[in-house]
Amino acid sequence: GNSVTQMEGPVTLSEEAFLTINCTYTATGYPSLFWYVQYPGEGLQLLLKATKADDKGSNKGFEATYRKETTSFHLEKGSVQVSDSAVYFCALGGITGGGNKLTFGTGTQLKVEL
Amino acid sequence: DTGVSQDPRHKITKRGQNVTFRCDPISEHNRLYWYRQTLGQGPEFLTYFQNEAQLEKSRLLSDRFSAERPKGSFSTLEIQRTEQGDSAMYLCASSPPFRVSYNEQFFGPGTRLTVL
Numbered sequence: 001g002n003s004v005t006q007m008e009g010p011v012t013l014s015e016e017a018f019l020t021i022n023c024t025y026t027a028t029g030y031p032s033l034f035w036y037v038q039y040p041g042e043g044l045q046l047l048l049k050a051t052k053a054d055d056k057g058s059n060k061g062f063e064a065t066y067r068k069e070t071t072s073f074h075l076e077k078g079s080v081q082v083s084d085s086a087v088y089f090c091a092l093g094g095i096t097g098g099g100n101k102l103t104f105g106t107g108t109q110l111k112v113e114l
Numbered sequence: 115d116t117g118v119s120q121d122p123r124h125k126i127t128k129r130g131q132n133v134t135f136r137c138d139p140i141s142e143h144n145r146l147y148w149y150r151q152t153l154g155q156g157p158e159f160l161t162y163f164q165n166e167a168q169l170e171k172s173r174l175l176s177d178r179f180s181a182e183r184p185k186g187s188f189s190t191l192e193i194q195r196t197e198q199g200d201s202a203m204y205l206c207a208s209s210p211p212f213r214v215s216y217n218e219q220f221f222g223p224g225t226r227l228t229v230l
Contacts, residue, residue: 032217043205091156105156
């Protein structure tokens with residue numbers, strides 16, 4: 001079945017540092033890949049997505065590239081801010097009956113300090 | 115533009131009691147999903163509706179769980195004879211029709227269930 005593995009947290013960085021959160025997946029077919037973010041006390045929000053191999057998703061300075069050869073979708077940001085502190089979830093979408101069941105990783109908590 | 119709403123936001127119940135949660139999706143979203151999230155874990159898929167039809171159920175959805183979407187709009191998730199292991203955050207998400215965006219889901223704030 002489908003599965004997602006992402007690096008464990010918490011990840012603690014200083015403001016303006018470079019961020020990488022690793023995500024690898026196992027899936028049949030050609031799933032879509034997503035990064036969701038959960039800020040403290042809030043619901044899950046879609047951060048970015050990629051629907052096919054070599055696509056790059058980007059939003060708010062975050063980027064991730066769909067690498068089929070390495071089955072990876074690593075999240076990167078060149079310069080993090082304190083406001084980026086949140087839990088980040090990598091997910092893949094499996095088409096089912098016209099829907100899109102998401103399989104999530106366990107989440108990586110990011111803490112950004114001044 | 116209102117997002118996905120869930121009610122209640124928090125529920126504390128005693129073991130053995132029944133509970134029901136409600137989800138109101140974004141207007142015109144015909145696809146609706148329920149997930150469960152326990153502490154330190156990512157959300158796990160429970161079930162999926164397209165309009166009023168329940169098209170998939172996870173093995174996580176035991177016989178004590180039932181979900182409905184009677185008119186293809188709001189949905190309810192009922193847990194009968196609650197157990198302490200049911201304590202979790204229950205998330206609802208919705209998606210527009212497949213032809214609009216086949217894979218983007220919008221999540222509600224969740225209902226946190228605590229079973230004592």
